[in-house]
Amino acid sequence: xxxxxxxxxxxxxxxxxLAKLGVKKQSGPTAPTAKSQLGQEDxxxxxxxxxxxxxxxxxxxxxxxxxxxxxxxxxxxxxxLNTTMSGVATEISQNRIATAATFxxxxxxxxxxxxxxxxxxxxxxxxxxxxxxxxxxxNIATEEGQLVKSLELGPNAAGLVGFSWDGxxxxxxxVGKDRYVITATxxxxxxxxxxxxxxxxxxxxxxxxxxxxxxxxxxxGAGLVKLSDIKSIKY
Numbered sequence: 001x002x003x004x005x006x007x008x009x010x011x012x013x014x015x016x017x018l019a020k021l022g023v024k025k026q027s028g029p030t031a032p033t034a035k036s037q038l039g040q041e042d043x044x045x046x047x048x049x050x051x052x053x054x055x056x057x058x059x060x061x062x063x064x065x066x067x068x069x070x071x072x073x074x075x076x077x078x079x080x081l082n083t084t085m086s087g088v089a090t091e092i093s094q095n096r097i098a099t100a101a102t103f104x105x106x107x108x109x110x111x112x113x114x115x116x117x118x119x120x121x122x123x124x125x126x127x128x129x130x131x132x133x134x135x136x137x138x139n140i141a142t143e144e145g146q147l148v149k150s151l152e153l154g155p156n157a158a159g160l161v162g163f164s165w166d167g168x169x170x171x172x173x174x175v176g177k178d179r180y181v182i183t184a185t186x187x188x189x190x191x192x193x194x195x196x197x198x199x200x201x202x203x204x205x206x207x208x209x210x211x212x213x214x215x216x217x218x219x220x221g222a223g224l225v226k227l228s229d230i231k232s233i234k235y
Contacts, residue, residue, distance in 0.1 A: 100206035100215055107202050109232035112222035113182045115140075115199040121167030121174055125182060125199040126160045126231070127153070133186035136195065138163050141181045148175050160198070160231065179221065200234055 115123040127136060136153040148169050153161060168174055184195040205218035216224045 097208065100208055103203050103217060104206055105203065107200050107234040108219060108230045109198050109200050109234065110219050110222045110225045110229050111196065112199045113197045114221040115180045115182050116201055116221045117167055117178055117180065121176060122165060123167065123180055124164040125197060126162045127184045128160055128196040128198055129156060129158045129186060131188055132157045133188050135187040136161060137185050139183045140165055142177050143179050143181060198231060
């Protein structure tokens with residue numbers, strides 16, 4: 001019989017504690033749905049119950065209470081930060097799409113040696129000099145390899161040196177090709193070497209990757225290029 005009495009006393013104590021926490025006993029046959037996470041209200045109820053049921057001869061120290069509150073504040077802050085960062089990521093993704101869309105249809109300067117002629121048959125581009133040159137020559141040829149024009153650009157400092165051609169040969173006749181192959185040579189001191197060529201081409205397509213650096217564009221004559229490869233936007 002003593003065992004029965006102890007069980008009843010334990011049940012009464014549990015019921016009293018649940019009542020203090022504001023937890024109501026389930027009167028029907030359906031069990032309450034268990035929570036997978038504790039919220040701020042649950043934490044405050046548990047801390048209040050802990051204070052009410054602590055040993056008065058060994059009360060909880062202020063340091064322990066502060067540590068518990070600090071832990072809960074940290075968890076709450078992390079949850080809020082995760083929510084905020086999720087919203088920021090969504091905004092960045094939307095901005096990436098909008099930014100990429102504004103590039104389509106623009107003419108940009110990118111590395112490459114195949115230049116597309118415009119409506120007037122002209123082409124333009126730039127030579128990217130790694131160092132200063134005492135002489136700079138740009139050769140324009142058809143895709144079949146026929147040289148149609150040589151441009152002497154003279155001495156130039158390091159950096160981008162622009163060039164353009166109206167699409168006419170030395171006799172003033174329109175060559176009339178859609179594509180041209182551009183090469184350049186530079187002279188620095190007694191050394192003659194090839195120079196890097198950039199050409200203008202239209203962006204016809206934007207491809208979005210998982211990050212900002214993964215965004216690529218399809219440029220006429222140059223193929224796929226990264227956003228970081230674009231050196232200038234013409235119009």
